[in-house]
Amino acid sequence: MTYCVGMRLDRGLVFMSDTRTNGGVDNISTFCKMHSWEVPGERVLTLMSAGNLATTQAVVSLLEERGKAPSDRAPSILEQPSMFQVARTVAQTLRDVISQHREGGQQAQAFHATLILGGQIADGPMRLFLIYPEGNFIEAGEDTPFFQIGETKYGRPILVRSYKKDMSFEQAVKLLLVSFDSTIKANLSVGLPLDLQLYEEGTLHLGLRRRFDAEDPFYTTISQGWGEALTNALDSLPDITL
Amino acid sequence: MTYCVGMRLDRGLVFMSDTRTNGGVDNISTFCKMHSWEVPGERVLTLMSAGNLATTQAVVSLLEERGKAPSDRAPSILEQPSMFQVARTVAQTLRDVISQHREGGQQAQAFHATLILGGQIADGPMRLFLIYPEGNFIEAGEDTPFFQIGETKYGRPILVRSYKKDMSFEQAVKLLLVSFDSTIKANLSVGLPLDLQLYEEGTLHLGLRRRFDAEDPFYTTISQGWGEALTNALDSLPDITL
Numbered sequence: 001m002t003y004c005v006g007m008r009l010d011r012g013l014v015f016m017s018d019t020r021t022n023g024g025v026d027n028i029s030t031f032c033k034m035h036s037w038e039v040p041g042e043r044v045l046t047l048m049s050a051g052n053l054a055t056t057q058a059v060v061s062l063l064e065e066r067g068k069a070p071s072d073r074a075p076s077i078l079e080q081p082s083m084f085q086v087a088r089t090v091a092q093t094l095r096d097v098i099s100q101h102r103e104g105g106q107q108a109q110a111f112h113a114t115l116i117l118g119g120q121i122a123d124g125p126m127r128l129f130l131i132y133p134e135g136n137f138i139e140a141g142e143d144t145p146f147f148q149i150g151e152t153k154y155g156r157p158i159l160v161r162s163y164k165k166d167m168s169f170e171q172a173v174k175l176l177l178v179s180f181d182s183t184i185k186a187n188l189s190v191g192l193p194l195d196l197q198l199y200e201e202g203t204l205h206l207g208l209r210r211r212f213d214a215e216d217p218f219y220t221t222i223s224q225g226w227g228e229a230l231t232n233a234l235d236s237l238p239d240i241t242l
Numbered sequence: 243m244t245y246c247v248g249m250r251l252d253r254g255l256v257f258m259s260d261t262r263t264n265g266g267v268d269n270i271s272t273f274c275k276m277h278s279w280e281v282p283g284e285r286v287l288t289l290m291s292a293g294n295l296a297t298t299q300a301v302v303s304l305l306e307e308r309g310k311a312p313s314d315r316a317p318s319i320l321e322q323p324s325m326f327q328v329a330r331t332v333a334q335t336l337r338d339v340i341s342q343h344r345e346g347g348q349q350a351q352a353f354h355a356t357l358i359l360g361g362q363i364a365d366g367p368m369r370l371f372l373i374y375p376e377g378n379f380i381e382a383g384e385d386t387p388f389f390q391i392g393e394t395k396y397g398r399p400i401l402v403r404s405y406k407k408d409m410s411f412e413q414a415v416k417l418l419l420v421s422f423d424s425t426i427k428a429n430l431s432v433g434l435p436l437d438l439q440l441y442e443e444g445t446l447h448l449g450l451r452r453r454f455d456a457e458d459p460f461y462t463t464i465s466q467g468w469g470e471a472l473t474n475a476l477d478s479l480p481d482i483t484l
Contacts (some may be wrong), residue, residue: 002338024260031269054346063297090334126325136248151396153396153428154398155399156396156428157396157397157399157400157424157427157428158399158472158476160427160428160471161424161468161469161473162462162469162470162473162476168482170482170483171476171484173484174476174479174481174482175476176479177482178479179427179475182399182403184404185399185402186395186398186399187424190281198484202372208484210484218480218482220481221479221480223256225478225479226403226475226479227403227404229475229476229478229479230403231398231403231404232478233468233471233472233474233475234404234413234416234420234471236464236469236474237416237464237471238460238463238467239412239416239469240415240416240419240460241412242411242412242415242440242450242452
């Protein structure tokens with residue numbers, strides 16, 4: 001499993017992903033599921049993936065090859081004029097990879113992956129997409145300002161309740177750490193360390209990239225403090241008379 | 243879907259269930275998923291169910307028939323000497339019903355149901371069981387003091403974080419309402435009203451039974467207040483410096 005969240009704020013985009021991959025509880029590894037590309041001052045792209053690791057690594061490799069030798073294989077996500085075009089290329093690449101792997105005769109489901117793509121190109125708007133294994137995609141907007149992929153349920157209630165589009169990056173990261181901590185506590189297949197990527201709208205430069213591991217003092221403070229904070233929150237609600 | 247929680251406290255047992263059943267989002271109904279039996283001063287039993295409604299209703303009907311005409315069909319859950327024996331009868335009844343329905347050739351999965359059974363008999367201990375469709379069961383203990391069935395994920399983090407075995411019934415009901423509210427907000431197939439049943443250890447009489455509907459003042463207070471309480475809880479955690 002996996003847990004990734006891409007979030008759209010007034011200020012910019014926030015991406016967080018875990019790093020655990022597993023083929024059974026006795027076969028776990030750490031892989032980065034977050035990839036960013038930057039043409040400074042021109043475009044910034046961040047991609048996160050959940051699902052079959054071979055599929056998502058193949059997608060990223062294909063996108064990188066296209067980026068490195070643009071004359072060789074067009075279209076390149078580093079050349080396309082809009083986020084929409086980039087999303088189409090990424091989605092098409094994903095669908096192609098799944099369809100190739102499927103040719104061996106295995107069930108399609110086994111090779112599935114879902115992606116979150118966000119970024120900004122030149123004077124176009126900052127955009128955030130959720131890309132399905134079928135190669136189609138949807139965009140985040142006012143009503144659905146964040147996307148989750150992977151093990152989405154445990155960490156969702158806190159996001160639904162506490163997300164505000166005018167949050168600061170600091171508040172958003174705190175919110176995401178709580179959401180990830182709830183998920184990590186409930187599902188062994190989601191695990192530390194966590195990768196964070198920020199993007200401030202209009203800058204066209206990658207923002208802060210940071211990794212939170214089990215020893216990270218901020219992560220441990222959040223993880224240990226949240227139980228007490230929740231209990232206090234419960235206590236702050238009016239008592240029931242049964 | 244469904245959401246039910248059975249919780250073991252020092253003081254007794256708390257049961258809460260939603261009432262929505264659905265065969266698709268355009269075909270929803272309200273059914274009580276919580277059944278209690280009492281022989282005052284001698285035994286108290288509460289059963290909650292998640293899964294195929296025909297299966298769970300058949301199980302309850304069979305158990306009730308056995309209760310009403312004990313000479314006709316033994317063993318009766320109103321006569322057996324221990325909670326363990328009652329759990330075995332309920333589990334066997336569940337397995338029998340699923341196996342009968344399956345004979346038509348449909349997939350077994352379609353008829354599955356999972357049950358939570360709790361109660362106390364005479365001078366035996368108060369016990370709480372989770373009964374699987376296969377007809378086997380596990381018991382709640384110090385390490386796993388509550389069971390969830392149905393749509394368990396959204397409402398789990400708050401239970402894991404804030405459950406304490408020495409809670410009062412009032413605190414436990416508040417905690418459960420928050421857990422149910424988070425689930426209802428996230429999954430359309432879990433819905434109001436909610437049924438509550440309390441049992442105080444050693445009394446051998448059913449405790450309070452109460453239904454919370456959408457107009458219930460306490461439920462609406464919890465539901466509306468929880469967003470703010472969560473946000474305050476987040477704010478109470480130390481700020482991150484990025």
